[in-house]
Amino acid sequence: MKRTLGTCYYPEHWPEDQWGEDARRMVEAGLTWVRIGEFAWSRLEPVRGAYDFAWLDRAIAVLGGAGLRVVLGTPTATPPRWMLDRHPDMLALDEQGRARKFGSRRHYCFSHEGYRAECALIVEQLAERYGKNPHVAAWQTDNEYGCHDTALSYSDAARIGFQVWLRDRFSGDIAALNTAWGNVFWSMEYDDFAQIDLPNLTVTEANPAHCLAFRRYTSDAVVSFNRLQVDILRAHTDRPLTHNYMGRITDFDHFAVGDDLDIASWDSYPLGFLEDRVGADAARQRIYAQTGDPDFQAFHHDLYRAVGRGRWWVMEQQPGPVNWAPYNPEPLPGMVRLWTWEAFAHGAEAVCYFRWRQAPMAQEQLHAGMLRPDSKDAPAIIEAREVARELADAGDVAPAQAPVGLIFDYDADAAWQVQPHGATLSYFGLVFEQYRALRSLGLSVDILPPTVRDFTGYAVVLAPGMMHMPQDLKNALAQSEAHVVLGPRSGARDAHMNIPLPLPPDYPDLDVTVARIESLRPDMPRDLADGGRIINYREIIEGTADVVLRCAKGSAIAMHAGTGTYVAAWLDLEGWQNILRPLIQNAGIETIDLPDGVRIRDTGAERFWFNFTQEPHQIGAHHLAPISVLRQPR
Amino acid sequence: MKRTLGTCYYPEHWPEDQWGEDARRMVEAGLTWVRIGEFAWSRLEPVRGAYDFAWLDRAIAVLGGAGLRVVLGTPTATPPRWMLDRHPDMLALDEQGRARKFGSRRHYCFSHEGYRAECALIVEQLAERYGKNPHVAAWQTDNEYGCHDTALSYSDAARIGFQVWLRDRFSGDIAALNTAWGNVFWSMEYDDFAQIDLPNLTVTEANPAHCLAFRRYTSDAVVSFNRLQVDILRAHTDRPLTHNYMGRITDFDHFAVGDDLDIASWDSYPLGFLEDRVGADAARQRIYAQTGDPDFQAFHHDLYRAVGRGRWWVMEQQPGPVNWAPYNPEPLPGMVRLWTWEAFAHGAEAVCYFRWRQAPMAQEQLHAGMLRPDSKDAPAIIEAREVARELADAGDVAPAQAPVGLIFDYDADAAWQVQPHGATLSYFGLVFEQYRALRSLGLSVDILPPTVRDFTGYAVVLAPGMMHMPQDLKNALAQSEAHVVLGPRSGARDAHMNIPLPLPPDYPDLDVTVARIESLRPDMPRDLADGGRIINYREIIEGTADVVLRCAKGSAIAMHAGTGTYVAAWLDLEGWQNILRPLIQNAGIETIDLPDGVRIRDTGAERFWFNFTQEPHQIGAHHLAPISVLRQPR
Amino acid sequence: MKRTLGTCYYPEHWPEDQWGEDARRMVEAGLTWVRIGEFAWSRLEPVRGAYDFAWLDRAIAVLGGAGLRVVLGTPTATPPRWMLDRHPDMLALDEQGRARKFGSRRHYCFSHEGYRAECALIVEQLAERYGKNPHVAAWQTDNEYGCHDTALSYSDAARIGFQVWLRDRFSGDIAALNTAWGNVFWSMEYDDFAQIDLPNLTVTEANPAHCLAFRRYTSDAVVSFNRLQVDILRAHTDRPLTHNYMGRITDFDHFAVGDDLDIASWDSYPLGFLEDRVGADAARQRIYAQTGDPDFQAFHHDLYRAVGRGRWWVMEQQPGPVNWAPYNPEPLPGMVRLWTWEAFAHGAEAVCYFRWRQAPMAQEQLHAGMLRPDSKDAPAIIEAREVARELADAGDVAPAQAPVGLIFDYDADAAWQVQPHGATLSYFGLVFEQYRALRSLGLSVDILPPTVRDFTGYAVVLAPGMMHMPQDLKNALAQSEAHVVLGPRSGARDAHMNIPLPLPPDYPDLDVTVARIESLRPDMPRDLADGGRIINYREIIEGTADVVLRCAKGSAIAMHAGTGTYVAAWLDLEGWQNILRPLIQNAGIETIDLPDGVRIRDTGAERFWFNFTQEPHQIGAHHLAPISVLRQPR
């Protein structure tokens, strides 16, 4: 399959007589895809039940007629104002108990049955009308589930949905729930599922089992909300279905949503993300302010390759400054091209730039586009054209299994959020820092879902911080040929967020026990014996396995037996490198120590080198110009 | 007109037998004015409709009899408790949707019609009774509109008022509103004005057009609230009317309120302001902790001279530590005198100290007065006496047009608040930093309202950041003899907060186009080619005008043609000096590079030098002692 | 009385067949006490009115039969879920007006009469059943009043209770209240007590008199809530009653609660407290992250010795990492023993470790216990055994009056919270820093309640910051033989939070007047003439007393006459040492300058030396090993 480019377009934002010229210029720029429709509900159904598809018919005809392939979005992220009159209680409530008003987007509660029914109606209309339209080549459900903190809702609909979900999970046995959650602890026992409230606004922290259950319920609500649309679309079309996930939104299980879809896609805003969600310190934010973090997009690329079971896109690629971060600088020249090639290097089938023309109105008027508001070329279209020319000579998408697998478990992220233990601790952060270390060693990485049981082909598999680790996963890992790196906190909780007995990690043939834990202030790192430091978090471990890493004062930090290694701490980059480098080399995989900001990614056909820095780098025989992409055949 | 002094007094706070002695000591200290009444509603109308003016009659008689001139305040900032029983919904709601309770002051919503009617009744009573009282020489409406974040209210009254206001502005045409606001963007289109809610608590940011309209509505509500009182007062008195604005409260258009009044006045708390609203960094707050910022009061003096169309007062002057800032140190000895003279140098007719005697009770018991709670002299009265002696020999208020005009537009401030684009960006901050640069060059400055169209007499006019710049203003500026300095962001939006075409600034005979913008992290300033730096914000500009300022890397930062110059960035002090100094000198105006903390102000008769520092300074022939005022005849 | 050890145990959390072995191991470890029951309401009364005491009978029998003495807690901190159905309005409302939900603990409003009646019923049941049980050797009421910010509630119940309380305090005379509070200030006068709302959510700060009255009401509500249980228990048992106060919870008067009890106890979590409430800066938090602040526990030990009128315990002693602080590191080896001995050195009768076994479930599953979740020994039990062995040879509790008394007044803490004047100011902080200075001089200190009038035996008494200082206290101090150190802010307000006349301190035979005050930025300390600095806050004083401390610029900071000294500023440690050291020496008391982290405490029989540092210290003849306790017979 050839790699392709695209853009996001809103025909409803522009005079109809502009559509044709826009389409012509899209094609001229080398674009294949145009995504439309996902915010247009008020134009598709201006009055409830009175549909107006004529303009969309014409828009699709114009775009398709110009040679573009349309991705059609369902508009359920933007219910029109009339919806509120029909369903005044469809609004989500925030954690403070305040209804989140109409006036922007995503103003719905996933649990609201009335709103779900309305979504089914509009999706049905769209599916029937365009399911076999020759220009509509793919579908997108809704838009950025969970963005703007919209997955978790504390509404009555959510409360009732949660109670039903719990009743179902515990087969109607409230005593079983009380036992599973340990509700005896503070006389928190329930007599009936109808007594269970949502775990917000409690006097002090709610029971972590209660909190985790609510997060699991929420994730299931997103999955079923999406599935409702998928089922309708499938009945009318055989085109691939996707959803565009948002960066570092972890409030629902993307793998579970993805299982119902054909292609995963995500929205990549490297500069905005660096400012508001990467978690880098200020110095690092300063260094990469105009390039984005060198590992953050790569991590998501690898994540969504897994979510899409190999098929994935960047549905929205930052083209210039965004409008929504605390600070919104311009990307350095060359970055739009670099980001695009980086996505392709990680296996993307398509990269679409958000958006075609900068909007002169409303919330995103300071979000750059491929065109300026006056329709002149913005820098993004110029770099996109360059990529389009390069793609003409480039090979097809060439998948290749990476030598290292890294398990990412949304449920573990939820568990850490519920019970971080230290103010700086998060599951995402832990996994991402291990990922960064792997990349700094020159490795390509496959992200693996927590449901995988076949590890064939991986020399090394990491499963850090996976709080609840089912026994059959432990067994599958232990029986695989991979070297397995666990910890910290892997297997630290049972299915209901209790400390299990025997104590963790309880991993086959690895006599290591986490006796105690402690979280550390950011200003009290602890030196490792041979370089690097413990930061954030540490476990005190016992057992007969071989000690393969010690802190400077001598206590065991990592222990090893057979193919299993348990790392009992959160390490800094040097620490992770020091434990992982020999382990990976022993597994027969070559490592390359890369400077910060230089990264490698291997496909089946090529090795890609990326230089995110403004300085040139010489790595062996390879000269990397500042802000550059180097493609090396394999 | 002679310059005069005064104080703020609360007869209702003190035993009646103390009034005479207080009045005598006010006169002895050289005071002319005494402001009273503005918080006394519960004593003027203890029970609804049952007025008690006897005590006020006597207080006015005692004060007036002693030779003082009374400024009588309407008490509408402090509705009594019984008002709540009549109008339970008169309370403003904060942005979080919480009613703001009784128990302090300003607990009313400007939009509440019932409360307005109550205000009309008490003002009518006061106006009838005292409108022609020989001792009542001026009137003050309410007290510090907008203080404590009270302009913007999210109440039902405000929502309904906003809907009516919108219906009126769009002539009942909801489609016109949808188009003007670009509501199609996220299916935010309305079918009816009654559907439009206030723009708080939305899921993500509301439409900036929606937000700006609500701020404009709020401003109009304050104006009409004030006008209601003005109309009543005018029917009964020919004495001048004023309102005491609060420092850096920009949530309504002070020019529009001021147009209904005769004199502008403001409440000047230099040390409190430095701690809580100047926006200085900690180092600067430390340096000026006991003097106040050397430009902040001056800026307001010049602003309120404009608001009062030449006539203005300081109605409340800080006399010692206040009670309300995060930290409340004492002014250095001499500062009360310095602040007083500074106000006179900027054209004040009167300076009144807040308050006469420190209150032993209630919220402001730690706010210094001219007297201590035990009636002994506090430092302020001693310095006031010194000013009074100096005033005896001083000339009259001597107005003089400044060589430089600087437009201040409350609507632009609202637009920037709605859409800052960078976390450190504000319109007030931008204008104030340009003002500081002008002052650091030894210049006197006139603040100009955005409605001015005659620029006669100004060598230079600056209009930074004025987001919406009407075409007739552009034309008037271009046709004036002044050199005009625009940017950044001047003309960046149309009347409804949309990006206009052609792109900004679209200024006559100045071929400059803002192609793109970016906001910058505080830790990523960019060097200018010849000293100084870009901070906060930058635009990329194109065009054929002459480049007169470049960044170190070469791109154009300011361009010039004819009498117009566009500056495409937020600069640091040195940067502003470097662009403005030659421009002003070329306009025939002398500049003097002043040290930080030393400032000049010219009246028609004198040049005033102020030294806010604790070190002496020698500037040419002038020796400035620490914390001093030097008056030099012109 | 022998010093004893104990633990906190939750039989309801564990299988009944585990109780016996647990009891055996408690005895084996040298424990005397086992506290049970305080969170078990849902098991004691699973359905309202249907009690189940059988399990508790058996638990007490097993524990008592093994030789342990039971402390039985009333379970009123954890009302079961059914309580909400009976009393939906029993939940406290937070300062933002939000009901605080069921799902953790302490979800009740102290003012709710319905809940109080429910508490009376369960306490009556327990008292009747166990009041004379031979194994039940003491009782605890509720658990940690005020923890999780639960003393102050903004509910309807609290509002009505407050109105009744005010009506009572002002004998139904609303005019008296208006006068006492100075409500005329901003027309805040009330016509009726029923109009008085709680002082939250006001537009700007509420009247400090209003706020302080509400805090006093709240304190009284806690006292009467506790007294209700005490009265019932007393009717059925002659065993001592206690309550376990929480560290640095000052929202009610612990002396007043303590007056109804026999023994005071408190819950000591040195590492958690250092992270979240000591108020130390980051550098100090880092240094003592694994030992806790060297003075914070000692202060509370001395405080609760006063609250208990000599009889006090540590009811919960941190045994390892807690779960609730921002960061939760392990104590250094030896700290559990050190903390235990420190409590005994300050006069504790018993120290109980919280908790016996780490819970695998619910909110505190990451709180260490004496046992690990798998029942293996955790470090705490090993150190507890060591203390138990040492206790076998140690003498009895040996009380001794300290040479220095320091008054702690909860009402003053409330007054400072209501009116801090500077962002860094708190009464607790001021008293604690004076306490630290006394301890750094090698002194033992008695905390004194504000009601004490007999100062016999004290060489020096300090009463810093006691805002309202009744005349009879001033007289008692002035007539005592002690040297008295007042200030800053001592006597600064009258009984209703007004500035008194004559101005403070108005202390017998000490001609000092506080003329003015100022609060200081943290970055603007002021040097004292002979070492040390003024920080945070300063008063300008006048009078004829001798100046005994000056700032570097010469103004008086402390003045002295007869036996009285007034200190007119908040000083740093060196400053306090410099004023206190000579004063104490002159009073005939020896001082020893101790390094930071080394502390002394004298009992009647021994001098204890504690080294909280990881370095050895030599003080005179005494060698202190790192993290050590040295006992020296007196």
Ligand SMILES: [Zn+2]
């Ligand atoms: Zn169908």
Ligand SMILES: [Zn+2]
């Ligand atoms: Zn009239």
Ligand SMILES: [Zn+2]
């Ligand atoms: Zn009884």
